[in-house]
Amino acid sequence: MEYVAQQVINALSFGAEYALLALGLAIVFSVMGLVNFAHGEVIAVGGYTMVAFAALVTANPLIIIVGAVAATAMTSVALERVAFRPVRYADPTTGLLTAFGVSIVLQNLFLLFISPRPIAVTSLYFLDAPVMLFGVQISSLQIFESVTTVVVIVGLVLFLQKTTLGLAMRAASLDFEMVRLTGIRANRVFALAFLISGLLAGLASVFIMARRGSVDPHFGFNPVLKAFVACVVGGFGSLPGAVLGGFLLGAVEVAMLVLLPQDYGGLKDAFVFGIIALVLVWRPDGILSPAREKGDKQ
Amino acid sequence: MLDIRDLHVFHGPIEAVHGISLSVGAGQCVALLGPNGAGKTSTISAICGVAQSSGTIALEGADLSKASVEDRVRSGIAVSPEGRRIFSNLSVEANLRIGAGVRPDRENVARDIANWFETFPILGERRTQPGGTLSGGEQQMLAIARALMSRPKILLLDEPSLGLAPRIVAQVFQMIDRLRSEGMTILLVEQNARQALKISDYGYLLNNGRIQAEGTPADLGGSKDMMAKLTGLG
Numbered sequence: 001m002e003y004v005a006q007q008v009i010n011a012l013s014f015g016a017e018y019a020l021l022a023l024g025l026a027i028v029f030s031v032m033g034l035v036n037f038a039h040g041e042v043i044a045v046g047g048y049t050m051v052a053f054a055a056l057v058t059a060n061p062l063i064i065i066v067g068a069v070a071a072t073a074m075t076s077v078a079l080e081r082v083a084f085r086p087v088r089y090a091d092p093t094t095g096l097l098t099a100f101g102v103s104i105v106l107q108n109l110f111l112l113f114i115s116p117r118p119i120a121v122t123s124l125y126f127l128d129a130p131v132m133l134f135g136v137q138i139s140s141l142q143i144f145e146s147v148t149t150v151v152v153i154v155g156l157v158l159f160l161q162k163t164t165l166g167l168a169m170r171a172a173s174l175d176f177e178m179v180r181l182t183g184i185r186a187n188r189v190f191a192l193a194f195l196i197s198g199l200l201a202g203l204a205s206v207f208i209m210a211r212r213g214s215v216d217p218h219f220g221f222n223p224v225l226k227a228f229v230a231c232v233v234g235g236f237g238s239l240p241g242a243v244l245g246g247f248l249l250g251a252v253e254v255a256m257l258v259l260l261p262q263d264y265g266g267l268k269d270a271f272v273f274g275i276i277a278l279v280l281v282w283r284p285d286g287i288l289s290p291a292r293e294k295g296d297k298q
Numbered sequence: 299m300l301d302i303r304d305l306h307v308f309h310g311p312i313e314a315v316h317g318i319s320l321s322v323g324a325g326q327c328v329a330l331l332g333p334n335g336a337g338k339t340s341t342i343s344a345i346c347g348v349a350q351s352s353g354t355i356a357l358e359g360a361d362l363s364k365a366s367v368e369d370r371v372r373s374g375i376a377v378s379p380e381g382r383r384i385f386s387n388l389s390v391e392a393n394l395r396i397g398a399g400v401r402p403d404r405e406n407v408a409r410d411i412a413n414w415f416e417t418f419p420i421l422g423e424r425r426t427q428p429g430g431t432l433s434g435g436e437q438q439m440l441a442i443a444r445a446l447m448s449r450p451k452i453l454l455l456d457e458p459s460l461g462l463a464p465r466i467v468a469q470v471f472q473m474i475d476r477l478r479s480e481g482m483t484i485l486l487v488e489q490n491a492r493q494a495l496k497i498s499d500y501g502y503l504l505n506n507g508r509i510q511a512e513g514t515p516a517d518l519g520g521s522k523d524m525m526a527k528l529t530g531l532g
């Protein structure tokens with residue numbers, strides 16, 4: 001019983017992390033139609049910022065965390081400004097190639113100017129302490145992660161439903177030109193999408209760092225892959241889909257870890273992707289893919 | 299109010315409008331008529347800045363032809379575009395709020411929304427429903443209301459009667475006539491020439507990207523032959 005509870009909590013906390021990652025991709029995709037593969041490098045910037053803060057500025061973890069989140073947010077907004085704005089209205093392939101380009105350039109900058117080897121940060125280990133919750137032993141990190149994701153989702157929902165700019169972002173996912181025709185500035189909508197994406201990347205980088213303890217140039221690769229898979233399963237462009245896809249991916253991963261015999265442990269990912277493929281056979285566009293435009297447009 | 303001189307509109311290499319000039323005086327309703335493919339929507343798009351163009355587009359004397367789409371709207375142009383383009387994933391009320399996205403006066407926005415719900419009770423009843431669930435006529439009313447939420451100086455209407463049943467078309471024209479009588483300046487694009495001229499002060503006939511005729515409704519109505527030929531609707 002305790003074992004089951006533990007695994008359920010594992011699944012939820014993995015899912016929470018994936019949901020956070022997937023939302024970062026989905027929010028940019030929903031307004032811009034861009035799969036921002038450089039999201040992983042933005043997460044890595046968060047990792048390196050923690051290294052820099054811990055080494056040069058302070059050991060206070062709160063300041064380190066705030067610094068990392070601020071750095072990823074600024075990086076994301078800066079990337080929009082210099083790299084993605086010029087291809088804003090170009091076709092999706094151009095955007096995708098730009099994203100790959102940015103991703104490769106940043107990885108190489110990390111390699112050249114920082115280090116190809118992992119650099120450790122110990123300031124965040126305290127986040128990952130064992131806790132007893134209702135007689136079940138879990139990690140405090142799992143609680144932090146789940147709570148953060150819930151707060152983020154609630155905040156996003158409120159923002160997207162209550163504020164004019166939030167409404168404009170949702171409208172932009174359907175008809176960006178019409179949003180501009182109401183006078184709302186496209187630049188603000190794009191910058192905001194990247195800002196939110198960057199904030200999410202920062203939070204994710206903190207949790208990944210707390211778990212891994214070190215950062216290297218490929219820090220963001222696995223996370224962005226997970227985010228991508230979660231978005232595909234949930235339906236690309238749908239924010240609820242990204243959340244659902246994240247939690248589903250977490251659940252399937254934990255289920256595979258639990259159910260597969262030890263000898264097959266190395267095949268975990270193969271089984272995970274197999275199940276994901278089956279979901280896509282059932283729903284080729286993802287579970288919650290946004291409805292196609294149904295208005296009587298011409 | 300709106301003065302357009304020598305406007306050429308381009309869609310990539312294709313020139314859809316070949317140097318037209320037209321004016322809309324303050325408080326006037328001016329009709330821009332013409333058959334399919336005449337260049338009406340191209341003209342509207344150029345005024346809003348979403349299509350490439352050359353020539354001058356002046357609003358109250360200020361040239362907007364180099365301004366961004368957003369700045370044109372902020373200087374007082376609002377559009378109910380062809381096909382209405384309601385944000386179908388957002389509620390009726392959210393559509394109106396986005397329409398007022400450029401206005402800083404929040405209390406007045408809430409009051410304007412309440413007024414629209416009074417004018418069109420059906421929109422009020424459906425305020426929380428997605429805009430995409432409205433009927434064509436309701437969506438057209440919503441598109442006009444959304445445009446007016448920005449408190450524009452001039453309202454551009456691109457074929458508001460398109461695809462609507464005759465009874466609903468009559469309601470839409472009634473609504474436009476009421477706006478005009480309240481002093482709104484309107485540029486009305488229509489294929490439905492006869493009904494459009496009934497509520498207009500002046501009209502232009504556009505064909506193949508050129509203005510073929512212009513004048514008061516009486517002038518244009520007099521040359522019924524040409525209108526029949528140009529619009530196919532008489």
Ligand SMILES: Nc1ncnc2c1ncn2[C@@H]1O[C@H](COP(=O)(O)OP(=O)(O)OP(=O)(O)O)[C@@H](O)[C@H]1O
Nearest residue numbers: 309312314332333334335336337338339340341489
């Ligand atoms: N995006 C575009 N790309 C290429 N050509 C276009 C585009 N939009 C319009 N055109 C062409 O420009 C010409 C004028 O089209 P426009 O849409 O302005 O006509 P319209 O008068 O609005 O017609 P309708 O009554 O059918 O709406 C047409 O020949 C059309 O094929």
Ligand SMILES: [Mg+2]
Nearest residue numbers: 338339340380
């Ligand atoms: Mg048209």
